[in-house]
Amino acid sequence: MIDDAPGKGRPTRSRKEAEAARKEQMKRPTGRREQMRRERERRNKLRDKQLAALDGRGDAAYLPARDRGPVRALVRDYIDRRRSVAEYMLPILVVILVLSFIPNPTAVTVVFFLWSVTILSTVVDEIFLVIGLKRELKRRFEPGETKGAVTYGVLRSTQLRRTRRPRPTIERGEPLRDRY
Incomplete structure (x- = not known):
């Protein structure tokens, strides 16, 4: 031994x-x-x-995996503090659908114009959103940490604010927090 x-x-x-x-x-x-x-x-x-x-009143550790972490928190706040055309797209498309059933040449013109303006303004707004979000992510995080964050932000921006989960924790127009 x-x-x-x-x-x-x-x-x-x-x-x-x-x-x-x-x-x-x-x-x-x-x-x-x-x-x-x-x-x-x-x-x-x-x-x-x-x-x-x-609902925004519990521990962030219990969020689903896709919503966890400081990068996703920054993306949520970045999206939630601004208005976007994409979040109003669904209600606008419902109006366009209803107007498209009216058999009037003026209504057809209005539908075409509304449809074109909605799509164009949504695309332009999303381009500005992506550019600004990428700039903010690059300023605060390493490139390897931000994988999938822009797509997450674009998908969140298309939801009506009141239906977003996790619920928005920042008011419209409020500045972003310093730390995430």
């Missing part, structure tokens, strides 16, 4: 302590129904924490 071998650094537990620890560890639900009930309670607690995080 080698004398210079390191010890475990603590005294050995007594048999009584070891058995008590083992019994404590083995305290599990006795029946299948009890296991299912405890698992359901655990899932409900987790779901409540996730919903609270999505």
Whole structure:
């Protein structure tokens, strides 16, 4: 036996302590129904924490993976602090659809004009959004950290503000925070 071998650094537990620890560890639900009930309670607690995080009043650690991290928080705030044409595109398209059923030459002209202006202004607005977002991401983060952030921002900008999840935590026109 080698004398210079390191010890475990603590005294050995007594048999009584070891058995008590083992019994404590083995305290599990006795029946299948009890296991299912405890698992359901655990899932409900987790779901409540996730919903609270999505509503902007919970811990950010419970956000879905696609929404976690300082990069995504910056993108959300960047998008939420400005108005974009894309967020109003769906209601405008519903109006265009309704107008397209009117069999009047003037209505057809209005529909064509409205459709063209909506698409063009959305594209131009999204180009400015992407340029500004890339500039802000480059200023604050390393290039490897921002993968997928611009796409995330573009998709968020197309949603109506009140339907966005996680909920906006910044008001329109408010400046971005210094740290993320």
